Amino acid sequence: MPRGLNSAVKLVQLLVSGSVRNGGTAVDATAGNGNDTLFLAGLVGPEGLVYAFDIQEKALQATRSALEKAGMSGRVVLVRAGHEEMEKIVRGPVDAVIFNLGYLPGGEHSVTTRPGTTVRALQAALNLLRPGGRVGVVVYTGHPGGREECDAVEKMASSLDGNLYNVIRINFINRSGAAPVVVVIEKAGEPR
Ligand code: SAM
Numbered sequence: 001m002p003r004g005l006n007s008a009v010k011l012v013q014l015l016v017s018g019s020v021r022n023g024g025t026a027v028d029a030t031a032g033n034g035n036d037t038l039f040l041a042g043l044v045g046p047e048g049l050v051y052a053f054d055i056q057e058k059a060l061q062a063t064r065s066a067l068e069k070a071g072m073s074g075r076v077v078l079v080r081a082g083h084e085e086m087e088k089i090v091r092g093p094v095d096a097v098i099f100n101l102g103y104l105p106g107g108e109h110s111v112t113t114r115p116g117t118t119v120r121a122l123q124a125a126l127n128l129l130r131p132g133g134r135v136g137v138v139v140y141t142g143h144p145g146g147r148e149e150c151d152a153v154e155k156m157a158s159s160l161d162g163n164l165y166n167v168i169r170i171n172f173i174n175r176s177g178a179a180p181v182v183v184v185i186e187k188a189g190e191p192r
Contacts, residue, residue, distance in 0.1 A: 008180035009100060011170060012136035013039050015184045016096045019134040019191075023047040024095040027128070029083035029121055030054060030113065033105060034063030036098045041072040044095075050076045051090050053083045056111060059104050083121035086128065093130035101149060102140040112145065115152035122156055122185075126165070131189025142178030150181055157183050164188055 001017060002010035013036065020026050020043040028037040031052040040050045054060050060078045067073040079089055083099070099122070103112040125135045137157075139150045157167050170182040 008138045008170075008172075008182050009035070011182050012098060012100070012138050012184065015182075016098055016134045016136040017043055019132055019186070020044060020095045021048075025049045025051075025090075025092070026095050027086060027090055027097040027125065028052040029086065029097055029099045029125065030101060031063040031078065032059050032100060034059075034066035036100055037063050037076060038066055038070055038072065040096070040098065041067065041070070041075050044075060046075060048075055051079055051086070052076055053079045053081055053086060055080065055082055056104060056107065058107060082117055084117045084124060086121060087124045090128055092128035093133065094125075094128045095130060095133050097125040097129065097133075097135045099125075099135070099137040099139075101138060101153075102143060102146065109143065112143070113149065114145065115149045118149055119152050119156045122153065126160075126185065126187065129187045130191065131187050132191035133187050135185045137183040137185075138180050139183065140178075140180050146178075153183055154181075157185055160185065 002014045022045045026040040031054040037052040101113040103109045141147045141150045166186040168184050172179040
């Protein structure tokens with residue numbers, strides 16, 4: 001399990017891990033190099049299922065080889081599609097969804113997540129979530145368009161009904177204004 005508070009990615013993994021059950025279903029909304037997919041695949045175990053979305057073949061290739069190396073390919077469905085399409089593909093309910101926004105590290109910076117599709121995908125993730133399930137988001141503000149995306153995520157998350165969702169935001173308050181921001185949304189209710 002991730003330790004330490006130094007990494008936004010690890011914080012999201014830590015906070016989301018409490019809602020993922022052995023044999024459950026989870027979604028990596030931005031597969032990238034596959035780190036979150038691998039993490040979720042470990043949590044759901046051999047009987048579970050992870051859907052991993054990315055719009056870039058390069059990202060899915062990297063995720064595929066990471067899964068093969070770890071012997072976990074059999075529990076992951078790789079989907080080349082925008083995460084805003086996830087309701088058409090994922091069979092819910094799901095335990096957790098992770099969004100690690102922005103561009104592929106080492107890839108083309110212009111191919112990045114965008115506020116409009118990100119907000120649509122977040123809504124789709126909430127629709128798929130089981131009671132007690134969690135959506136974790138890492139949003140980066142230091143690249144072009146990142147601040148706007150962060151504002152859109154925060155606007156959407158803060159407008160959710162407090163009787164239906166528990167929503168938290170974590171900021172690194174002793175770092176620069178460009179430090180990543182973490183948002184976690186839990187669907188209220190007893191786990192089924
Ligand atoms: N979670 C990844 C990991 O563990 O390595 C890192 C993700 S990276 C910061 C963001 C990824 O989002 C990129 O690979 C990019 O191609 C992908 N992306 C951009 N727009 C997308 C969309 N609409 N749907 C799904 N993925 C998207």
